[in-house]
Amino acid sequence: MAFARPEIIRPPSEWRSYYLPLTSGCSNNTCTFCNYYGTRLQVRPLAEVKEEIDALHQFLRLGIVRSDMPPIVYAVARGWDGRRVFLQDANALVYPQRPLVEALAYLNGRFPDLERVGTYATAGDILRRTPSELKELKALKVGIFYLGLESGDDDTLAAVGKGYTSQQMIEAARLTKEAGILLSVMVILGLAGKRNSIKHALATANVLSAMDPDFVGALTLTLIPGTPLYEQAQRGEFEPLDPFQTLAELKIIIEHSRFTRCFFSSMHASNYFSVRGWLPAERDKMLKALDYVLSSRNPALLRPEYARGL
Numbered sequence: 001m002a003f004a005r006p007e008i009i010r011p012p013s014e015w016r017s018y019y020l021p022l023t024s025g026c027s028n029n030t031c032t033f034c035n036y037y038g039t040r041l042q043v044r045p046l047a048e049v050k051e052e053i054d055a056l057h058q059f060l061r062l063g064i065v066r067s068d069m070p071p072i073v074y075a076v077a078r079g080w081d082g083r084r085v086f087l088q089d090a091n092a093l094v095y096p097q098r099p100l101v102e103a104l105a106y107l108n109g110r111f112p113d114l115e116r117v118g119t120y121a122t123a124g125d126i127l128r129r130t131p132s133e134l135k136e137l138k139a140l141k142v143g144i145f146y147l148g149l150e151s152g153d154d155d156t157l158a159a160v161g162k163g164y165t166s167q168q169m170i171e172a173a174r175l176t177k178e179a180g181i182l183l184s185v186m187v188i189l190g191l192a193g194k195r196n197s198i199k200h201a202l203a204t205a206n207v208l209s210a211m212d213p214d215f216v217g218a219l220t221l222t223l224i225p226g227t228p229l230y231e232q233a234q235r236g237e238f239e240p241l242d243p244f245q246t247l248a249e250l251k252i253i254i255e256h257s258r259f260t261r262c263f264f265s266s267m268h269a270s271n272y273f274s275v276r277g278w279l280p281a282e283r284d285k286m287l288k289a290l291d292y293v294l295s296s297r298n299p300a301l302l303r304p305e306y307a308r309g310l
């Protein structure tokens, strides 16, 4: 079957990157809240990856537009900063090590000024590699992994079918940092519903502290029609939080996490209110902003529902 190019789903900080697909779908497709639930992983042939790198190079150096390349290649190339590449799709790090190394070496060969390659990764993608394999990727400019912790609470992780425990997440973080690769961790406010909200928030703060990442991005749960969690909510088996309750979780996480130096952000479009700053240095300022919204309970201070994004 021909490789189906995935839609562009990427972290906010990769907005100027070139999006290079290595895979489509997610190999860990069991998370009940996620729009990748039930997707089938496709691994792109290495030869095709190299073809796209060549086409990109020909376009940027010589202005050649090839008819065998999809228009998206050129649309993305026109906005590219030439410095960063983001590997698609949901966990491109599932790409086996040898062809991944070959693809990265080829990319570096064509674009020697490249500064950083980033990718989403599951804990399993990291844990299945040896420390020297991770260092090999780092030497080829893989500079950041985006890892979805979602929750530090093992009951919540099991309930949503995440497939990894908090201990595995912590170990994956350790290996990433040991290899000198930056770590950006995503957590989801509201993922445990009303029943386990506080437990989820406190455990998330604890596990984040143990992971001690460089970046944390907080997202807010959006129930996506067609996913099992959406169906559970429809049946009344999962009670979603209201916007202020999601902010109360955010406050607990910021208050209780202990980092060496971490940029913490809730700027993602799914959130009802955005705070960001360096932790621990800017903790008080961030908590103050949240306290203000939480005590006012003024809906006008929140991002309206229609303006929220995934």
Ligand code: SF4
Residues within 6 Å of the ligand: 026, 027, 028, 029, 030, 031, 034, 035, 036, 037, 090, 091, 122, 148, 162
């Ligand atoms: S949350 Fe991540 S690991 Fe789980 S299905 Fe979605 S993309 Fe895959």
